[in-house]
Amino acid sequence: MTKTLIKGGQILSMDDGLGSFTGDVLIEDDRIAALGPQIEAEDAEVIDADGRIVLPGFVNAHLHTWQGAIRAIAADWPSGGYFKHVHAGISPHYTPEDTYIGTLVGALSQIEAGTTTLFDWCHNNATPAHTDAAIDALEEAGLRAVFGHGTVKPEPKPGEPHFSTIPHPVAEIDRLRKGRLHDDAALVTLAACILGPDYSGIEVCRHDFRMARDYDLLSSSHIWGLNRLVADGYMTIAREGLLGPDHNIVHANYIGDEELRVILDHGATVTSTPPVELGPHPVEPLVSRILRMGGRPSIGPDTEVDLTGGMLDTMRASLMGARLYNTKHADGLLAEEDVKERKVGVPTARVTEPPVASIEALKWATIDNARALRLDHRIGSLTPGKQADLLIIGRHSLAMMGTVDPAQTVVHFAQNADIDLVMIAGQIRKSGGRVHGVDMTRIAQEQAASAKRLFAAYPISI
Template structure:
């Protein structure tokens, strides 16, 4: 019989149609949620007293370049143009496979520490198979649920070299990774492609066909200067290559007509609100998507710029869109809006169910329901910064911090318990991470 864990007496926020429970129990059997009810009588389970806690679905970080963990704060004052020059054409070129491994391992462990149970690792500093293997091995070692999006490096071309925007995605390497990791329960492999904004039409056609034929999600950045293929999206749609497996990150360069059409096609969108506002992308797509009946998933994007905390991303995305909506109402009506346009529950959905939708895993993760994977977070709420709790969702989104993330479970296994990440020698890992970061920055004269 599968090991069973009974989480007892929590305030349960399910993000599911069954609704929430002011106080309730949740039973885990193996890697799956077996039951949720106001009270469960179970004799053969390990009982976890969760009184004073709010139980929520594990957060989903829908976009992060985890390879930059050893460069925390290095890019904090850079615009996007400085980032392209200093990171992709500079610091990234120094990374050895062991640098990717330690950065990805510590970055993934910190995601668990912050309550993230699913990480989209958008890895685009991987010039060799050894770099890919190092990053994937780190994800598996961490115990997080991960989607490894295989990308390609973006160095400045040397004389005589084919620039990266003219190079098709290396299909053979993606196929190697798919074969090597088939059947991994916590890992999926997808493609982080250039897309028509950053590549030639021939490359975009190749990459989108590859994703379609291999059954992969194809994720790409969209924005940051003029497109290399201005009519690329129209050509890709005409070729039948767009659909729900296409994910656009940022998306600021999209016209209203394009955005509406892409929503009709079921494509997904991932915003990185804090990064976008800091580096010069523009305002997140949140409001434009909401007007079309859609919502974004959210990602940290760059720990070289900001923290890895997904609650911060939800809070910032909520705050900036409420501000934009409030300003628009005042300009139109000359008064403060009568009510907020976005609820805190909607913001919590951006870092849970919308992340699951982006990964096409709504049937497995993103909410708490019987039959779904046991990916969950216990938020300690009987604390100085949280009491009194009048609304559990609002307390999590707007009051909670990393200090309140008490316990984190992935697929029925505790990865953080009583405030401590399990199964890792953190001091040793941080020493390796510091050495890696110093090596990389010193090599580039920083």
């Protein structure tokens, strides 16, 4: 048995029973053995965390990791550009090798940014070879991942059926579930990313929801609430007994409160991606709506073609959205003596009660995201018996000097470079500012070659 003792850190356990305190974490093999103000373990390797922050690894609840090799192309596109240029334009030219390198770059960058568990929502797997390439990359990267087997959505050629009428391929789910992703205790496990009631009719929904349940898999669907193929969406899915805690909804910005309440009452989880949603969809993200209903949201970045996929930035955007829509204000007028440079009568709104707390964003990015992936019994908090997935964040940079409250420090000040250590299942995957076991020269060459070929096949003016 190998033992590691992390000494003297400011611990944010994300476990309501343990709370936050200064102390030690004992790790035995791949599990957390104990937490306390002072732990003695003479035979353990000691990591000095004095003055540093120790917390669970971030859980990224929604990322299309295959896009990791074609970043920073879509930030200035209007609504619809992503579907036109990425899905209809670039995606059909992806080879399995492109899927592999994009996923590898994306997965390794997640580790660098403190993510220890990733929901890889893969919907660019036109063939089994594409699927296997994505899984190869996740396993090579060494992070914990839920591989979400999705389907491509091509424009049909004459005589071909529309993708919305095609049930999820059971043969592929069967192959993966009985093959390389059969073990639910492994680092990489399986989920079914199905079309759902926005992108398929009720017959396909019935097939897909039942298929996922038959294989005891989490299912997940993209939902907006616009142009729906099942007119009342999850109201029908719930009535037919298909909706439950084994389902995850992503986005859903335009659904009504009644439908959202039904979703939450049935135990399904909702993942909001405010960094992306607030661009082409400047409406209230579901983070704040779920909070008002007494639920717990989960969060993710969604796509890296237009923004970074790191959870630090995702937390900040999500918290800002929640505060904007979920904080009580006093609407009124600025008095002249309050702001001398302005005229009396300028309308304003002032926050009069404490906003959504910073530590809430940390909960979304750890234990709440773990719950959305049905993994909260294994990860998401520093709880004895759970997997040793954790971060140590330093305060030695100029950006971090002088920070006081640890939760506020992580959410509002920390950068990727401040993440001193990333541990996954008891194995150190990042330390000294570098992700371990990465051949940067080889990866950079393969990424550049992939991007060059893809953009030659589908030129984009940036």
